Amino acid sequence: MRDEHLTLLDIMERDIPHAEFAFLSACHTAVGDEETPDEVIHLAAGLQFSGFKSVIGTLWEVDDSVAKHVVEAFYKN
Numbered sequence: 001m002r003d004e005h006l007t008l009l010d011i012m013e014r015d016i017p018h019a020e021f022a023f024l025s026a027c028h029t030a031v032g033d034e035e036t037p038d039e040v041i042h043l044a045a046g047l048q049f050s051g052f053k054s055v056i057g058t059l060w061e062v063d064d065s066v067a068k069h070v071v072e073a074f075y076k077n
Contacts, residue, residue: 008041008042008043008046011043011046011047011049011050012041012046012049012050013050014050014051015050015051016050016051016052017051019047019050019051019052019053020052020053020054021052021053021054021055022044022047022052022054022055022056023055023056023071023074024043024044024047024055024056024057024058025058025062025067025070025071026058026062027058027060027061027062028058028059028060028061029042029043029044029057029058030042030043030044030045030057030058030059031058031059042057043057044056044057056074
């Protein structure tokens, strides 16, 4: 996949048997594509389809400094 884009379908078709947890701190990782608003699959859901038991994503735009504090607080607790 070095020379190609990684698609949501690529992720969903993978079987990752020992996947436990994914923390997606980028913006809108739990939001679908604007071009296909009726689709309910987004990056966070795609990771769950591939086998991750727990996934955290964002529904909104997140400033990097705020995301850093959220991640630190999450892993601290």
